[in-house]
Amino acid sequence: xxxxxxxxxxxxxxxxxxxxxxQLSFIPQRILDASIQQSGETLESVAGAIYAFxxxxxDATADLVPAVKPQIAMYxxxxxxxxMAYKKTIDYAHQKGLVVIGDIKRGDIGSTSEAYAKxxxxxxxxxxxxxxxxxxxxxTVNPYLGYDGVKPFIDVCRECxxxxxxxxxxxxxxxxxxxDRRIDGEVPLYEWVGEKVEVWGExxxxxxxxxxxxxxxxTYPEMGRQLRRKMPHTFILVPGxxxxxGKGKDLVGFFDDDGxxxxxxxxxGIIAAYKQEAYAKYGEENFADAAxxxxxxxxxxxxxxxxxxxxx
Amino acid sequence: xxxxxxxxxxxxxxxxxxxxxxQLSFIPQRILDASIQQSGETLESVAGAIYAFxxxxxDATADLVPAVKPQIAMYxxxxxxxxMAYKKTIDYAHQKGLVVIGDIKRGDIGSTSEAYAKxxxxxxxxxxxxxxxxxxxxxTVNPYLGYDGVKPFIDVCRECxxxxxxxxxxxxxxxxxxxDRRIDGEVPLYEWVGEKVEVWGExxxxxxxxxxxxxxxxTYPEMGRQLRRKMPHTFILVPGxxxxxGKGKDLVGFFDDDGxxxxxxxxxGIIAAYKQEAYAKYGEENFADAAxxxxxxxxxxxxxxxxxxxxx
Numbered sequence: 001x002x003x004x005x006x007x008x009x010x011x012x013x014x015x016x017x018x019x020x021x022x023q024l025s026f027i028p029q030r031i032l033d034a035s036i037q038q039s040g041e042t043l044e045s046v047a048g049a050i051y052a053f054x055x056x057x058x059d060a061t062a063d064l065v066p067a068v069k070p071q072i073a074m075y076x077x078x079x080x081x082x083x084m085a086y087k088k089t090i091d092y093a094h095q096k097g098l099v100v101i102g103d104i105k106r107g108d109i110g111s112t113s114e115a116y117a118k119x120x121x122x123x124x125x126x127x128x129x130x131x132x133x134x135x136x137x138x139x140t141v142n143p144y145l146g147y148d149g150v151k152p153f154i155d156v157c158r159e160c161x162x163x164x165x166x167x168x169x170x171x172x173x174x175x176x177x178x179x180d181r182r183i184d185g186e187v188p189l190y191e192w193v194g195e196k197v198e199v200w201g202e203x204x205x206x207x208x209x210x211x212x213x214x215x216x217x218x219t220y221p222e223m224g225r226q227l228r229r230k231m232p233h234t235f236i237l238v239p240g241x242x243x244x245x246g247k248g249k250d251l252v253g254f255f256d257d258d259g260x261x262x263x264x265x266x267x268x269g270i271i272a273a274y275k276q277e278a279y280a281k282y283g284e285e286n287f288a289d290a291a292x293x294x295x296x297x298x299x300x301x302x303x304x305x306x307x308x309x310x311x312x
Numbered sequence: 313x314x315x316x317x318x319x320x321x322x323x324x325x326x327x328x329x330x331x332x333x334x335q336l337s338f339i340p341q342r343i344l345d346a347s348i349q350q351s352g353e354t355l356e357s358v359a360g361a362i363y364a365f366x367x368x369x370x371d372a373t374a375d376l377v378p379a380v381k382p383q384i385a386m387y388x389x390x391x392x393x394x395x396m397a398y399k400k401t402i403d404y405a406h407q408k409g410l411v412v413i414g415d416i417k418r419g420d421i422g423s424t425s426e427a428y429a430k431x432x433x434x435x436x437x438x439x440x441x442x443x444x445x446x447x448x449x450x451x452t453v454n455p456y457l458g459y460d461g462v463k464p465f466i467d468v469c470r471e472c473x474x475x476x477x478x479x480x481x482x483x484x485x486x487x488x489x490x491x492d493r494r495i496d497g498e499v500p501l502y503e504w505v506g507e508k509v510e511v512w513g514e515x516x517x518x519x520x521x522x523x524x525x526x527x528x529x530x531t532y533p534e535m536g537r538q539l540r541r542k543m544p545h546t547f548i549l550v551p552g553x554x555x556x557x558g559k560g561k562d563l564v565g566f567f568d569d570d571g572x573x574x575x576x577x578x579x580x581g582i583i584a585a586y587k588q589e590a591y592a593k594y595g596e597e598n599f600a601d602a603a604x605x606x607x608x609x610x611x612x613x614x615x616x617x618x619x620x621x622x623x624x
Contacts, residue, residue: 023423041441073424077431079445080399084392107454108417109484111335112385119389129353133391142419144456145482146489170457172421177458178505185497193490 001137001163002213002235003206005099008066009263014299015255015306017101018061018291019239019267020054020089021071026272027053028284047081050074053287054089057271060288062096064295067137069101069237069265090136101237102136105167107149114152121164122156138163140215140237143193150200154212157204163211163235168194168227171217171240190223191230198231209235209261216254218264219245225253228261236262241298242269248301259306270294313449313475314525314547315518317411320378321575326611327567327618329413330373330603331551331579332366332401333383338584339365340596359393362386365599366401369583372600374408376607379449381413381549381577402448413549414448417479419461426464433476434468450475452527452549455505462512466524469516475523475547480506480539483529483552502535503542510543521547521573528566530576531557537565540573548574553610554581560613571618582606 009015024032027049035049058068070093075086093100106116118124120134141153141164153164169179169190179190187195194214201212210233216224218240228236236254241247241264254262273279273294274287282290321327336344339361347361370380382405387398405412418428430436432446453465453476465476481491481502491502499507506526513524522545528536530552540548548566553559553576566574585591585606586599594602 021424036439041439043436043438043443043445046436046438071420071424073418073420073427073431077427077436077445079431079443080392080396082431082445083395087392105420105454106385106417108383108385109482112333112383115385115389119385119391119394124355124358124389126355126358127348127353131355131391133355133389133394142417142454142456144454144479144490145484146486146491148484148486167456170421172457172460174458174460177508178456178501179458181495181501181504182497183493183495183501185494189490189493189495189501192493196489 001157001161002209002211005066005138005163005235005263006209006260008099009260012064012066013303014065015260015263015302016065016295016298017067017069017237017263017265018057018065018270018295019069019071019103019265020057020271021074021267022050022053022271023074023268026268026275028287030285043078043081046078047085050078050082051085051088054085055092056288057291058092058096058098060292061270061295062098064292064299065098067099067101067263068093069103071103071267087134090134094135099137101138101140101165102134103140105140105142107142107145109145110148110152113149117153117156121153121162122160138165138213140165140167142167143196147196147200154200154204157211163213165213165215165237166193166197166200168197168214169216169220169223171219175217191227194227194231194234198234201234205233209233213237215239218250221250221253224251228254228256238262238264242266248305251302252305255306264302266294266298270298313469313473314521314523317378317450317475317547317575318521318572320411321572324376324378325615326377327572327575327614328377328607328610329379329381329549329575329577330369330377330582330607331381331383331415331577332369332583333386333579334362334365334583335386335580338580338587340599342597355390355393358390359397362390362394363397363400366397367404368600369603370404370408370410372604373582373607374410376604376611377410379411379413379575380405381415383415383579399446402446406447411449413450413452413477414446415452417452417454419454419457421457422460422464425461429465429468433465433474434472450477450525452477452479454479455508459508459512466512466516469523473523475525477525477527477549478505478509478512480509480526481528481532481535483531487529503539506539506543506546510546513546517545521545525549527551530562530566533562533565536563540566540568550574550576554578560617563614564617567618576614578606578610582610
């Protein structure tokens with residue numbers, strides 16, 4: 001699966017993933033009102049509005065990017081109907097030929113992680129029938145429970161040609177509270193986790209990179225640079241660009257010498273672009289066009305930063 | 313909410329929570345077949361069978377225990393229909409007067425954790441209407457992202473009188489891989505996290521205990537004993553009893569001098585009791601009676617261990 005992602009990045013010259021994290025405040029009132037008029041003040045209405053919003057964003061941007069990353073929390077927040085919109089979003093993104101990274105950050109003990117892995121990346125059996133419940137291509141995974149919480153995901157990746165990105169150094173301000181603490185007086189925890197991730201992925205390499213990747217926040221460029229060197233076979237998913245503060249020039253160190261090895265996520269910076277001064281001219285009505293313009297600007301920003309090294 | 317849990321533990325003399333983690337192999341074939349006959353080889357059939365199974369377990373045991381802990385992965389594995397069974401299980405447990413601990417192990421950056429917190433423990437607004445999507449009473453939370461990933465849960469606990477249990481030392485074999493590493497050459501990570509949890513919960517105390525609790529595995533009794541002392545206001549959710557190897561005598565140290573301060577989870581040891589030699593006489597048909605017998609035995613085992621100190 002990592003090869004598919006890499007091929008699409010190269011084809012579109014865009015190591016960019018759009019984070020489909022639709023907060024209600026991003027969705028134009030017109031869409032929400034129409035949905036409420038149809039289904040009342042219900043979770044179904046919100047879910048309908050979220051899906052309509054995502055669909056418009058996908059229609060306007062799918063030719064520019066290799067992948068999308070729906071953040072399941074933003075759907076789960078609206079209960080079962082919200083999760084139905086999550087699933088519909090995955091299916092529509094696939095229709096559009098995009099790779100889907102499910103930002104689920106799951107992680108549990110063995111048999112429980114196995115259930116998450118099968119439900120999101122793999123299949124379950126019902127009688128004689130094999131069903132893929134969510135069908136993301138990649139999922140993000142939390143490593144706090146150690147290897148036996150991650151292994152079931154790795155097993156499913158192997159069986160079903162899927163991938164994961166393990167949280168190593170997250171983009172949020174307090175990520176250092178535990179992740180930066182020095183382990184046994186030596187390396188920080190995030191580095192320790194990163195080294196493990198590199199090892200866990202050894203058997204799942206497709207060319208230079210493994211289907212076992214890492215999440216490292218754009219907001220910590222020095223750590224990204226250092227981890228890029230320590231994890232030469234680990235593809236990096238980089239959240240935190242844009243609204244969280246990361247800029248193209250901060251991202252150079254996340255990429256390898258060929259301008260590969262990382263994919264940068266932007267969520268509100270793209271899907272709610274119309275709320276920014278730079279894209280205000282599009283107006284709420286043309287939020288999807290604003291999103292497209294923001295993707296093009298992000299592409300230029302990143303290509304400008306890693307430009308001469310970008311593998312096309 | 314922690315006071316409600318404590319009152320129910322005292323009333324039922326049972327610091328026991330039943331883990332509703334229905335693996336398909338636990339569900340009698342008759343129930344699954346009936347469901348498939350009705351809805352075909354679909355996720356809906358599995359979900360129907362899971363709910364029928366849970367309902368029978370709840371009917372047979374609700375008078376004995378204060379709480380149940382559905383493990384959302386076992387439902388999420390079966391996609392949207394599975395999650396509908398999760399929600400129905402929560403609602404039915406509430407009907408039976410039980411406290412519901414959602415074992416969701418969520419944790420993300422600020423606004424995303426907020427979405428999880430609202431969706432599971434709090435409410436969302438749709439137009440003028442306030443809706444509680446999942447409505448668990450407690451949720452488990454992963455601390456790897458640090459305080460700003462946990463705070464949104466704490467805020468919702470404060471607003472809605474709910475509670476959380478933060479993963480401190482998990483019950484699985486590889487939990488030590490990161491959790492046991494010494495931080496800055498001093499305390500192990502789990503202890504560092506535990507100390508933070510005690511502080512995070514300061515403002516949410518109801519009597520001796522806080523609505524911010526901790527998860528500490530029964531499989532690590534010495535660490536439980538030590539953390540009990542270091543976290544005098546933190547209620548402990550103890551998984552890993554029974555099938556994972558923990559016994560009543562291992563649990564003494566998790567409780568305070570009044571025999572309070574902890575609640576012990578057993579999942580397959582109860583819900584799949586009929587598969588054990590000790591309860592084989594019940595047969596598959598009477599799986600719910602076997603579960604009831606297993607709860608009574610667990611109650612005796614734990615009371616025997618903490619007996620003289622049990623607060624009733």
